[in-house]
Amino acid sequence: MKNMPVTLSTSPGSGQLSDGQGGVASSQGGAVQGAILTRSRLTTILGLLSLTALVVSLMCLHFGAESIAYGDIVRVLAGTMAVGQNHEESSLADITRTILFQIRLPRVVLGFLVGCSLASVGVVLQALLRNPLADPYVLGVSSGAALGAAVGVWCGVGTTFLAEVALPACGFAGGILALVIVYRMANSYDRLPIHSLLLTGVILNAIFSALIMFITSILDPNRSYGMMAWLMGTLTSPTYSGLVGVLVYLSISLLLLFRQMPVLNILALGEDAARSLGVDTEQAKRSIFVLTALITGAVVSVSGMIGFIGMVIPHAVRLAIGADHRLLLPASALVGGTFLMAADTMARTVIAPTEIPVGIITALAGGPFFVYLLLWRKDRLA
Amino acid sequence: MSRVNENHVGEGEGSCTANLSKPRCAYRAHSLRFRYQSNDSTNTKWALDGLSFQVAEGEVLGIVGPNGSGKTSLLKMLARLTSPQQGGIDLFERDLAGMAQEEIARVVGLVQQDTQQLFPFRVAETVLMGRFPHRPRSRWGSGFGWERAEDLAIAEEAMRTMDVVHLAHRAVTDLSGGERQRTMIARALAQMPKVLLLDEPTAFLDLQHQVEIGSVLRRLNDRHGLTVILVSHDLNLVSQYCDRIVLLAEGQVVRLGSPEEVIEPVVLEQIYRCRVLVDQHPVSGVPRVTLPGQTTIGTN
Numbered sequence: 001m002k003n004m005p006v007t008l009s010t011s012p013g014s015g016q017l018s019d020g021q022g023g024v025a026s027s028q029g030g031a032v033q034g035a036i037l038t039r040s041r042l043t044t045i046l047g048l049l050s051l052t053a054l055v056v057s058l059m060c061l062h063f064g065a066e067s068i069a070y071g072d073i074v075r076v077l078a079g080t081m082a083v084g085q086n087h088e089e090s091s092l093a094d095i096t097r098t099i100l101f102q103i104r105l106p107r108v109v110l111g112f113l114v115g116c117s118l119a120s121v122g123v124v125l126q127a128l129l130r131n132p133l134a135d136p137y138v139l140g141v142s143s144g145a146a147l148g149a150a151v152g153v154w155c156g157v158g159t160t161f162l163a164e165v166a167l168p169a170c171g172f173a174g175g176i177l178a179l180v181i182v183y184r185m186a187n188s189y190d191r192l193p194i195h196s197l198l199l200t201g202v203i204l205n206a207i208f209s210a211l212i213m214f215i216t217s218i219l220d221p222n223r224s225y226g227m228m229a230w231l232m233g234t235l236t237s238p239t240y241s242g243l244v245g246v247l248v249y250l251s252i253s254l255l256l257l258f259r260q261m262p263v264l265n266i267l268a269l270g271e272d273a274a275r276s277l278g279v280d281t282e283q284a285k286r287s288i289f290v291l292t293a294l295i296t297g298a299v300v301s302v303s304g305m306i307g308f309i310g311m312v313i314p315h316a317v318r319l320a321i322g323a324d325h326r327l328l329l330p331a332s333a334l335v336g337g338t339f340l341m342a343a344d345t346m347a348r349t350v351i352a353p354t355e356i357p358v359g360i361i362t363a364l365a366g367g368p369f370f371v372y373l374l375l376w377r378k379d380r381l382a
Numbered sequence: 383m384s385r386v387n388e389n390h391v392g393e394g395e396g397s398c399t400a401n402l403s404k405p406r407c408a409y410r411a412h413s414l415r416f417r418y419q420s421n422d423s424t425n426t427k428w429a430l431d432g433l434s435f436q437v438a439e440g441e442v443l444g445i446v447g448p449n450g451s452g453k454t455s456l457l458k459m460l461a462r463l464t465s466p467q468q469g470g471i472d473l474f475e476r477d478l479a480g481m482a483q484e485e486i487a488r489v490v491g492l493v494q495q496d497t498q499q500l501f502p503f504r505v506a507e508t509v510l511m512g513r514f515p516h517r518p519r520s521r522w523g524s525g526f527g528w529e530r531a532e533d534l535a536i537a538e539e540a541m542r543t544m545d546v547v548h549l550a551h552r553a554v555t556d557l558s559g560g561e562r563q564r565t566m567i568a569r570a571l572a573q574m575p576k577v578l579l580l581d582e583p584t585a586f587l588d589l590q591h592q593v594e595i596g597s598v599l600r601r602l603n604d605r606h607g608l609t610v611i612l613v614s615h616d617l618n619l620v621s622q623y624c625d626r627i628v629l630l631a632e633g634q635v636v637r638l639g640s641p642e643e644v645i646e647p648v649v650l651e652q653i654y655r656c657r658v659l660v661d662q663h664p665v666s667g668v669p670r671v672t673l674p675g676q677t678t679i680g681t682n
Contacts, residue, residue: 031541032534035506035550039528130500262527266514268501272463272494277573278487278515323501323553326526 037324045321049334053112056338060108060345061100065352068096076100107237110302111344111358112337113250114235115309117299119336120254121292122310123329127268128288129183131197132318133373135311136296139197140204141178142307145293145300146231147208148174150215152301153227168249171297178204179289233306233359235344242302249298254333257291260284264325306359308366309336315373406474408577408609409437409460413469416455416633429455430466431633439474439576440607442599444620446644447630448654453613454495456630457581460611461492474576487515491570495581497562502553505546505565509537512572533572540571543598559586567595571602578602580612584619592616596623617671621645622663629653645669 061073076097118136125134125141136142152170185200212231216224238246263284266274271281299306313336318328340358343365347358414433430452437443445453458464459471462478471478473489491512499508513533529537541547544564554562563586570578578599584592600623602608614620620627620641627644629637631653637644650658650671659672 030538031547031550032506032510032538035504036510036529037507127501132500262514262517265503265507265527266511268503269499269511272458273492275463275483276461276487276490276492276494277511278482278484280483318502322507323503324507 037322037327042327045327046330046334049331049338053334053338053341056342057108057112060111060341061104063345063349064099064104065349066099068100072096073100103237106240106243107235107344108341110238110243110246111235111341113246114299114303114306115313115337115340116333117250117254117295117336118306118309118340119313119332120257120329121295121299122336123314123325123332124257124260124264124288124292125310126314127264127325128285129197130268130270132315133198133311133370135308136175136292137305137307138311138370139178139182139201140208141175141182141293141296142300142305143205143208143212144178145171145175145297146305147211148172148177148297149301150212150227153223154215154219167301168294168298171301172293173297174208175296175300176289176293178208179293183285183289229357230304232357233304233362234355234357235303235340235347238302246298246302250295253291253295253298257288257295258329260288260291261326261329264288264329265323268323268325304357304359306340307363308370309340309362312366312369313339315369406439407436407472408439408441408474409435409611410472410475411435411460411469412471414456414459414466414471415468416452416459416464416466428633430459433469433630433633433635435628435635435638437609437611439609440603441626442603442610442624443612444624444627445611445613445630446615446617446620446627447636451630452633453630454581457492457579457611457613460577461490461579462486463492484515487573489575490577490579491573491575493563493566493570493578493580493583495585497566499554499562502555504550505541505552505554505557506537506550508554508565509541509546509568509572510534512540512569513537515573536574537568537572540568543571543602544568545594560588560591563587563595564591567598575608577609577611580610582614583612584614584616592619599623617645617650618663621668621670622666641668645671 058070058073062068062070077100121141122135125136125139126132128134129139136145148170149167151174152167181204182197182200185197216227216231219227263279266277266279267281267284267288269277274281274284314328314332317332317335321327321331340362343361344358347356347361350356412434414430415428416430417428433452433456445456447453455464459466460478462471462481462483465479473481473486478486503511510529510533513529513536514527516533517527518530538547541550544567546561546564546568549557549561549565552561554565557565563583567578567580567583580599583595583599587595596619599608599610599612603610612620612624624641626639627637627641628635629644629649636653637646637649645660646669647658647660650660657674659674660669661672662668663670
């Protein structure tokens with residue numbers, strides 16, 4: 001406390017070091033430098049996570065009702081699958097190619113995208129609601145989006161050429177409705193206690209689920225079975241045109257969301273603190289909410305309600321690498337994508353040839369973690 | 383504007399020109415009225431009811447008053463976290479309502495009372511957030527927000543001032559109340575503000591840190607002319623470190639003046655509804671408040 005700095009300028013229009021000590025600027029900051037996110041740390045961690053994602057995706061292509069040798073995967077992907085000498089080998093190659101390109105690859109890519117999106121939305125909601133247990137599924141945003149999509153199916157848009165556009169749009173509408181309700185609840189006091197926010201989610205989930213059940217029960221049995229499977233959270237192999245649509249849509253929304261990373265750090269301090277640091281919180285919240293609902297709506301309309309990824313992944317990643325959203329958000333996206341690819345591969349293979357909805361696996365993995373957080377990490381949640 | 387004349391309104395309004403050679407006003411608040419939005423339309427009580435006062439640049443001003451007297455509302459208003467329904471505030475001769483939030487953040491630093499943190503940002507990261515309003519902007523927004531060498535140096539100076547350099551790597555969630563409070567003040571200092579607003583800066587601090595915070599604020603004020611406005615329940619702290627004191631009750635200014643003018647037994651007993659003794663601090667000579675006991679005025 002003795003060595004008072006003389007560089008703290010309070011002269012008009014300050015923001016520059018004063019007292020002619022500008023040269024000191026470059027030599028100072030060492031103590032800070034070592035404790036913050038650096039470019040090399042960012043690239044190293046994201047590089048490692050990308051590599052892991054790549055390796056896991058190869059494993060996901062390998063496993064299945066019919067496992068494909070890694071060498072074949074690489075050859076097929078590289079487009080150099082040798083055309084065999086005799087007819088039998090050639091047809092085998094064709095089967096391998098078909099399984100890979102028509103069934104596994106699109107599904108693995110979709111799983112990665114959905115996992116990325118859910119984890120990203122989780123990170124963002126946790127920062128915005130200042131609640132480390134926030135997650136689109138737990139808060140009822142997913143079921144809001146599901147209700148929207150279910151209403152869309154009920155009204156028949158699911159069977160028209162509009163399906164690929166209209167269902168995500170319906171999901172968006174339902175998702176943003178849920179988000180607005182949750183946020184108004186959370187903001188009606190300075191900060192809603194964490195458990196009360198969860199309770200809001202429970203209630204929303206109950207209401208939306210009841211409405212979804214109602215719609216399911218009045219649909220004809222064939223469609224209602226499909227709807228049940230979708231609701232539990234299921235990845236299916238999409239058509240390539242569908243996959244490209246989802247890929248473009250989610251990539252753009254995620255990039256826009258990622259642009260908010262520096263602001264998310266400030267928003268995570270709370271709304272008043274963020275405003276006192278110069279953030280236009282209303283505008284930031286609006287854009288983040290719309291993007292969050294757009295992403296959740298699309299994700300739910302393609303894969304149903306896959307739960308807990310948005311809560312577990314950001315939480316675990318934050319424990320491992322810290323809270324700076326400029327690393328936390330992309331790292332959680334990569335881990336979430338990798339996790340869902342792996343979980344979906346389990347869903348395809350544990351009792352093959354029967355598939356189970358991947359939502360069951362994520363819930364079985366995430367639920368206990370949730371309980372652990374509630375019971376043993378109370379200190380962090382108060 | 384006709385307000386120019388109010389510079390000479392006198393004691394009650396607290397003119398900027400009173401004791402200082404610099405005529406500049408850091409803040410000029412006129413006829414502030416504010417009430418919380420409520421669904422109950424019958425509740426028409428104003429939390430702040432016609433406040434007018436001025437704060438000179440380079441002044442240390444204490445805001446005191448009983449619970450619910452509108453202290454925190456007023457402080458939030460000075461940082462424009464809330465806006466008055468009537469009246470207005472000028473910040474260095476500019477209408478606060480017309481400024482962008484980011485412009486305000488480059489001039490005004492705020493340290494709030496509840497500094498409980500939820501996410502494990504490190505102390506260094508937290509202090510660096512004070513550089514946010516100064517970040518370079520381009521047409522494409524603020525980009526990735528990499529800190530410049532200048533930002534690191536300023537943050538480190540702020541951390542040195544508040545004695546938290548050794549905590550740089552620690553998560554704010556793991557700090558003690560005093561360490562966290564000092565970190566938050568360091569964050570506000572990293573904004574390089576001309577005005578520092580503090581809400582109960584010593585509320586959770588032990589004696590040693592109370593004294594330290596008080597003297598750091600005083601030193602920042604002495605050496606750099608930092609204008610400091612602090613809200614506190616601690617009359618002795620305010621008496622010791624503030625040039626002037628505003629005493630609020632029921633949303634109105636009851637007294638505004640030097641510690642000697644405000645810390646008077648008659649006034650305090652009326653406002654706080656309990657018996658107080660006021661004598662002189664044995665070292666600094668400023669008024670000192672002692673509570674003799676539980677005797678309530680009017681019960682015997």
